[in-house]
Amino acid sequence: MIPPQFAYFAPTTLHEALTLLRHYGSEAKLLSGGQSLIPLMKLRLATPAYLIDINRIPGLDSLHERNGFLCIGALTREADLEQAPLVRTHYPIVYDTARVIGDPLVRNLATIGGNLAHADPANDHPATLLALEAEIVATGLDGERIIPAADFFTDFFTTVLHPDEILTEVRIPAPAAASGGAYVKLERKVGDFAIVGVAAQTTIDAAGICIRAGIGLTNVGPTPLKAHQAETFLQGQRLDQDSITQAAQLAAQAARPEADLRGSIAYKRDMVRVLTTRALTRALERATGHVT
């Protein structure tokens, strides 16, 4: 399959890329990992006249902790997130997420920025960032905007990014003590989209009471969803099998799945319940230091 013709630019500075983007507007597409965009172009579902390749801009792939945040450059490859000891040790929910995206070959090119900006509700990072209450940095010629993950996704494949902005960084707040999180994905086979995915992040106090809970859902709505009711319910509860069971039922109610070849509405809703139970259980185990 051959994509239609397009003009190609490979800017080497962010300013140059932003200038091109402002000039060509919605006729242009940014190329990062290309693992969603190139297949769409080959199928001619995406037909950008101008392709702006941001892979040659230095500094967009940095990964470090700064001012209480894990800062992930938009061009960071999924394989690098998967392999970074800092992520594995301190942000295991991000490790869980990165390692189930696409397949190992796809992850060598795919980027976190592309995963978010593409805004496919089946993509895995969004649910995790919702659970973590992360921030997304959008850069334009006029400066930066910091957008809470919860405000970023507006509809199917649609975000609040302006046509002349580039998603440049993801900022994840460093978890408080006694925090734990996990991402659990149900897929038919490696490389397939999630049937359902659930991200859960919790913080407990010395008595085992849940101080904070974040729950994000993958591929059960037109956007990634935050299970607000389940989160609110858990706050102030002792985090145990009973409260997890009830929270999982609330999360299932928050899901808005559609029936497709991956399953019926009832099946997917029930899988949200099952996966929320598993994600919260693992999050609790990590918060109490029982597993890494």
Next chain:
Amino acid sequence: MATHRIRVTVNGIAHEAEVEPRLLFVHFLRDVLRLTGTHIGCDTTHCGACTVLLDGRPIKSCTLFAVQADGRDVLTVEGLEQNGQLHPIQEGFWQEHGLQCGFCTPGMLMTSYALLQHNTAPTEEEIRWAISGNLCRCTGYVNIVKAVQYAAGKIRQGDAA
């Protein structure tokens, strides 16, 4: 539509070519450089038959534009054999019958080669995880795993010698 001049090192040899932006890297390898060892399987980023190493990392060459490879270092299946000697991973596929129809083999070899570069004693689970983006429609995975283990053993022997 404007073309772009690219320079790519493939199997240690520097190549220069004028390419259309939409030219996929797998077509560049097969049709421009005539390196047809890299296969086109599904053409939809699923099967991994087109796997090559880009700066040492296995990627699907049907999902990369040739212009993106400008200035990069590439290894294809043709680059595994050195001085008439099969690479241990090729020898492993031979010895352990790691192929049936052979269509997925170039991709399997490249992914396994990359795995063995940083892990010369992979467990079966690690091998299966590494090749989970490479599909064998003959379902010959058992022997593919054995082939990789054979190669790992050969490499360890070589390192010890």
